[in-house]
Amino acid sequence: MIYWKNGYKAGERGERIMKQLGSAQVYILALVLIGLTGLLVTEPWIIRVAFLLIILVSGYTAWRLEVSRMEEKWRSTLKQQEQEDHLKLIAVVNRLRHDWMNDTQILFGYIQMKKFDNLRPYMEKIKMTMQQESNLSKLGIPSFIAYLLQFRVQSKALELNVEVEQEINLGQLPIGHGLIERLVRQMVACIQEHTAFEDGESGTLSLEFDVQEDGLLLDFVYQGPYKREQLEQSILTHFSSKGSQYLLENDDWHEEEASVTLRLPFHI
Known part of the structure; x- marks a missing residue:
């Protein structure tokens, strides 16, 4: 106050x-x-x-x-x-605190009910989450990291899960400055615009980075209700680039699930 x-x-x-x-x-x-x-x-x-x-x-x-x-x-x-x-x-700190409080309460609940067999798998889950958060904080692009953390707090209907299984410094990759963040923001905006949520419904967008020898893959998988024709057309319009900065590698459409892969070639 x-x-x-x-x-x-x-x-x-x-x-x-x-x-x-x-x-x-x-x-x-x-x-x-x-x-x-x-x-x-x-x-x-x-x-x-x-x-x-x-x-x-x-x-x-x-x-x-x-x-x-x-x-x-x-x-x-x-x-x-x-x-x-x-x-x-x-807001970000409060959200993290809220998540940790939930985990702590669940652990205390298992202990009070003497469900000790459930403690180990849940602790493993917490350990994996901590590793994910650590890898996320080391992506090497501060503005992009801040965007991902803020989106988690601000978005109510669309949950964004960033899967970072190993430590990656995106800022050191030979890719155009700001390109990764710009493409992720555009993809998230496209999906948000063409979701078809009703009251109480929500969707999940997963993002995974795949560093290859000649480029970086951005793998997006959306699960939830959406307007298929409109979203497909929007993706083709925004990401069917004929330039050398990025390529629409793959797009796959199903009922309540869509996957899109963008390839960002390295410029050496």
Whole structure:
């Protein structure tokens, strides 16, 4: 709550400063107009020089105020973005905490009911999840990692599972800068747009990275209700690239399941 109040007060302060600068600019521009009018209608050179000085000083002052106003607007924008980033980070941490609390409660339940045979397989499941989270955090593209974690928190109807069985540094692969993240975002957006959820329904999108000798494969598998014709056409439209950056390797369509594979050749 304190965090939100501080952010709100900072935003109010920035808006107040920009309004004050804008009001001051109006008066200074009025002085410039008065100076121009006086310069045109007066004849004595001393008075004309005086009006010229008024114009120069007022114009310079107006320019400096505009620079200050733009700087304040930029600082306010950065502050707002920082606050939003903080809130997203808090949401991710809360989601992780919630997942760990669920696992802890299940383990305590097995212990209380003395179902000790269930402890080992569940601990193995937790171990695999921890390894997946560790591999995810080491993908090497910070903005992409942040997107994947935030999507888990923000999306309600579509669950995104990233299967990273071994440690991969995508940032070190000889692939165009930002291409992996852009393609994943586009694929997720296409699937979200053409799902056919009803109340209480949801779907799952699995993403797996397959590093080969000559390129990287992005394997997408969606399970859930969807509009087949619309999604198939959207995939073909967005990902049937004739360029060298990526290729639509495979697409397979079934009732409530669709799989798409994109190949990103290495550029050496």
